[in-house]
Amino acid sequence: MNQTSQKISASALRSLDHLISMHDLHTDTVRGILDRAEEIDRGELSPNLRGTVAALLFFEPSTRTHFSFETAMKRMGGETISMSGTGTSSVTKGESFADTIRTFGLYSDIIVIRSPVEGAARFASEIARVPVVNAGDGANQHPTQALLDLYSIRACQGRLDELSVAVVGDLKFGRTVHSLVQALSPFNPKLHLVSPPHLRLPDYLLDRLRGRAGVTEHTDLAEVIDEVDVLYVTRIQRERFADPEEYEQVKNCYIVDCEMLRGAKPTMRVLHPMPRVNEIAPEVDGSQHAYYFEQAKHGIAIRQAILSELIRGNANGIENETNREGAI
Amino acid sequence: MSTATKEMKVDAICEGSVIDHIPAGRGLDVMRLLQLPEEQREARTGRPAASPADAPPVRTPAVPAAAPAGQAPGAASPVRSSTTPADPPGAVPAEMPAGRPVLMIGVNLGSGKHGRKDLVKIEGYELSEAEAAVVALIAPEATLSIIQEYRVARKSRLSLPPEIRRYGVCRNPNCITNIEGIETRFTVQQRPDAPPRATAGGLSASPPPPVPVHLHCRYCEKEYRAESIEIRLTR
Numbered sequence: 001m002n003q004t005s006q007k008i009s010a011s012a013l014r015s016l017d018h019l020i021s022m023h024d025l026h027t028d029t030v031r032g033i034l035d036r037a038e039e040i041d042r043g044e045l046s047p048n049l050r051g052t053v054a055a056l057l058f059f060e061p062s063t064r065t066h067f068s069f070e071t072a073m074k075r076m077g078g079e080t081i082s083m084s085g086t087g088t089s090s091v092t093k094g095e096s097f098a099d100t101i102r103t104f105g106l107y108s109d110i111i112v113i114r115s116p117v118e119g120a121a122r123f124a125s126e127i128a129r130v131p132v133v134n135a136g137d138g139a140n141q142h143p144t145q146a147l148l149d150l151y152s153i154r155a156c157q158g159r160l161d162e163l164s165v166a167v168v169g170d171l172k173f174g175r176t177v178h179s180l181v182q183a184l185s186p187f188n189p190k191l192h193l194v195s196p197p198h199l200r201l202p203d204y205l206l207d208r209l210r211g212r213a214g215v216t217e218h219t220d221l222a223e224v225i226d227e228v229d230v231l232y233v234t235r236i237q238r239e240r241f242a243d244p245e246e247y248e249q250v251k252n253c254y255i256v257d258c259e260m261l262r263g264a265k266p267t268m269r270v271l272h273p274m275p276r277v278n279e280i281a282p283e284v285d286g287s288q289h290a291y292y293f294e295q296a297k298h299g300i301a302i303r304q305a306i307l308s309e310l311i312r313g314n315a316n317g318i319e320n321e322t323n324r325e326g327a328i
Numbered sequence: 329m330s331t332a333t334k335e336m337k338v339d340a341i342c343e344g345s346v347i348d349h350i351p352a353g354r355g356l357d358v359m360r361l362l363q364l365p366e367e368q369r370e371a372r373t374g375r376p377a378a379s380p381a382d383a384p385p386v387r388t389p390a391v392p393a394a395a396p397a398g399q400a401p402g403a404a405s406p407v408r409s410s411t412t413p414a415d416p417p418g419a420v421p422a423e424m425p426a427g428r429p430v431l432m433i434g435v436n437l438g439s440g441k442h443g444r445k446d447l448v449k450i451e452g453y454e455l456s457e458a459e460a461a462v463v464a465l466i467a468p469e470a471t472l473s474i475i476q477e478y479r480v481a482r483k484s485r486l487s488l489p490p491e492i493r494r495y496g497v498c499r500n501p502n503c504i505t506n507i508e509g510i511e512t513r514f515t516v517q518q519r520p521d522a523p524p525r526a527t528a529g530g531l532s533a534s535p536p537p538p539v540p541v542h543l544h545c546r547y548c549e550k551e552y553r554a555e556s557i558e559i560r561l562t563r
Contacts, residue, residue, distance in 0.1 A: 021549060097508055119504035119547025138502050140549055204544075204551035 016313065018125040018132045019306055021141045022182040030183065034151050036305035037298070047308035049078035054307060055108035056082040057100070058135070059115040064274055064296060065135050065145070069112050072303035078311075081107060098127055105129045109311050113137075131310035139173045145273055146179035148302040152295040153184075153230055156269040160184075166192040166224050168254050169234035169279060171201040176273040177234055178205055185212040192224040193217045196250045199236070221254055226263040231256065231270045231289075233279050257281035261289050271295050339432055344475050345455040347448045347486075350467040351538055354555070355433045355446025357466050361559050362431055362450060461489040465541050465554040468518060488516050488541065496543060497558040503548035514543035516554075 016029060039045035054073045058066050061084070070080050081104075097120065104111055105128035113121050114135040121134030121141075136142040154160050165184060171177050171193055181191060181201065191213050193201050200217065209215050218224060225231070233256055241247040255278060256270060269291040272280055276292070284290050350358055430451040439445035455463070460472050464486035474482040493513050498505045505512045518541045541554035 023549060097504075116502070117504050117507050118500060118502050118549070119545070122547050123504045123508065123510060138548070202550075204549075207551070 016309060018121075018134075019143050019310065020122050020125055020132065020134045022143050022146050022179045023141075025143070025183075027186045030147065030150065030186075033147055033302070033305050033309070034154060036309065037147075037151055037301040040304050041298070041301040047076045047304060047312070049073065049076040049308060049311060052078045052109040052311055053107065054078060054080045054311075055104040055111045056080050056135075057104060057111060057113045058082070058084045059113070059117075059120075060136070061085070062114055062135065064299065065114065065142075068296075068299040069133075069135065069303050069307070072300050072307055075300065076304055076308055078109075078307070097123075101128050110307060131313075133306060133310065136175055139175050140178065142175040142179050142273075143183075144299075144303060144306060145176045146183040147306070148295065148299045149176070149180050149232070149271060149273070150183050151298050151302050152271055152291065153269075155294070155298065156291050157229055157267070160187040162188050162190075163229045164190040164192070164227055165230045165232060166194055166221070166228040167232045167234070168194040168221055168256075170199050170236045171195040171234075172199040173237055174234045177201070177232075180232065181205060181209060181213070185209050188213070190214045191216070192228060194219070194221050194224065194254070196253050199250065221256075221260070225260060226265070229265065229268055231264070231268060233270060233272045233276075235272075235275065235277055235279055252278065254279055255281060256284060258283050258287060261287065264289060339449070340478060341432075341449050341451045341475050342478055343454075344452050345450045346473040346475060347450075347455075347463060347467065347470050348445070348473065349439065349470045350446040350448065351469065352436050352444035352446055354467050355435050355448055357555060358446070358448050358463055358470075359431055359433055361463060361466065362448065458495075460484075460486055462492060462495050462559055464488050465492065465516065465543070465557075465559065468541055469538075488518055491515050492543070495559050498545045498548060498550070499552055499557060500545065500548045500550045503545060503550070505545070505547055510547075513546040514557075515546065517542045517544065 019025075036045065040047065052073075054069065056066060056069055066082070066084070070082070073080050083104075097117075101111065101113075101124045108130060110131045110133065111124060111128055112133045112135050113124050114137070115121065116138050118138035118140040121132055121137045125132040134141055134143055136145075150160060153163065153165075157163060163184075167177055167181065169177075172195070178201075181193075182205070184191065185208075191209070193215060195201070195217075197219060206215065216224075233254070236247070236251050236253070238244075238247050238251070258281070261268075261270075261284065266288065268289055270280065270284060270289045272292040272295070274292060274296055280290075280292070285293075347358060432449040432451070434447040436444050437447055454474050455472060463470065463472075465488070468486065468488050470486045472484055472486055473480045491513060494511050496512050496514050498512055498514075500506070504510060518539050520539055542551050543554050543557055544551045
């Protein structure tokens with residue numbers, strides 16, 4: 001990273017108070033977070049969050065996101081307090097969401113929140129006295145996943161600009177998809193949206209992409225597999241279907257296996273936000289195209305970058321990070 | 329039909345508000361929106377409303393159908409004063425309950441500017457700027473005239489606000505505003521709809537529809553056409 005990009009990144013990051021939606025982020029801010037994560041990944045930067053606490057409030061089940069935030073804090077010397085579900089909290093006694101957020105804001109230096117309710121993180125950011133990170137709100141946004149997806153795409157393709165990306169699966173309810181297509185749109189992508197007809201990307205998001213990205217819609221993945229640089233596969237989410245029969249009809253509609261990938265470009269990489277069920281056959285794991293485990297690993301550096309920047313920007317007196325040479 | 333002999337399609341009002349140049353077919357939506365809740369029903373005018381006994385209802389000639397008179401097409405905000413007579417004296421409906429606004433509607437009235445238009449009159453109630461901004465969501469080209477003693481005291485073209493707070497109800501049942509009952513916030517945009525997903529083909533001879541107003545929920549980030557949102561003037 002050259003000095004100019006360092007300057008852009010630093011100034012763009014300073015304007016970040018919360019991380020709620022990709023809709024809020026300027027392209028420079030996105031690049032700033034990716035650059036910071038890259039420095040952390042390479043060991044060129046070691047943020048120090050000793051003495052700080054992150055409240056991880058997960059009102060909805062999570063494995064990867066929850067533990068990657070926890071790991072990220074611990075790698076930087078910080079602590080976490082956690083709430084999973086509502087069974088162990090005052091929420092079961094009838095405490096309002098607002099009171100829960102205000103209270104945890106007093107106990108911690110940052111709040112990471114996942115909720116099945118859309119807009120919960122935005123509302124939390126308006127009432128908490130500390131920075132808030134959206135770790136997923138219903139079918140709306142999952143910005144830290146989108147940032148790690150961008151980071152993974154840049155890592156495996158060497159660039160973000162003008163890539164051909166196929167997004168496959170549940171585009172209607174998949175919040176990772178909603179965040180990713182918005183995150184990619186400033187980089188002039190060619191987006192292929194592949195889904196069953198009733199799981200298409202919502203109109204309001206398609207409308208937002210208009211004029212910013214070349215978008216085509218498909219129901220057959222074979223139509224685009226040969227031309228894409230990135231194949232982003234998502235799970236058809238059983239928990240988003242009110243009607244189990246409807247879920248059964250579509251759950252196996254896209255299964256990526258080695259046969260399907262035969263015509264793909266050698267540099268094409270398969271990404272998946274995980275967890276997968278059966279949409280990527282295990283035989284793909286050993287192929288040159290598989291990138292989803294590296295992608296999951298990148299989640300740590302991205303979350304380190306986000307947590308350290310938000311906590312550092314919000315609190316004076318916290319020891320700054322050091323780089324390998326010891327400079328502050 | 330000359331102006332002088334044109335019959336008024338909607339009763340004149342003594343005190344209150346006239347929303348004119350509402351797109352034809354939207355007048356009922358504006359009426360529905362203006363079903364003011366109980367606590368706002370107390371008449372809010374700069375002057376006391378005329379007594380029904382003093383002012384029997386009339387259908388009278390001599391005022392253009394496109395009332396309020398004196399309105400220049402495309403009149404723009406900010407508010408400008410006008411002393412042009414709007415409605416003739418003595419035109420308050422006898423049935424008007426004291427202290428409660430009465431709504432009147434004209435549907436499919438002739439309009440040189442739009443071909444057809446709707447018009448709504450509110451007797452005994454001056455629409456506030458915030459309320460007028462909400463009306464603009466479903467009738468962005470409409471004008472608002474404040475009537476005092478049958479004359480246009482102020483007139484302005486409605487303008488879309490950049491954001492509306494509190495009045496709209498998000499259609500998404502899983503939005504935090506509906507779950508926690510917090511104040512809603514929508515950013516307002518007037519722009520064409522996205523083109524249809526499948527190419528429809530063929531040419532249409534009908535004129536292009538008015539550019540719709542879209543509301544973007546600050547919280548759940550869903551976007552809706554303004555006319556599809558339930559709007560309550562108080563919550």
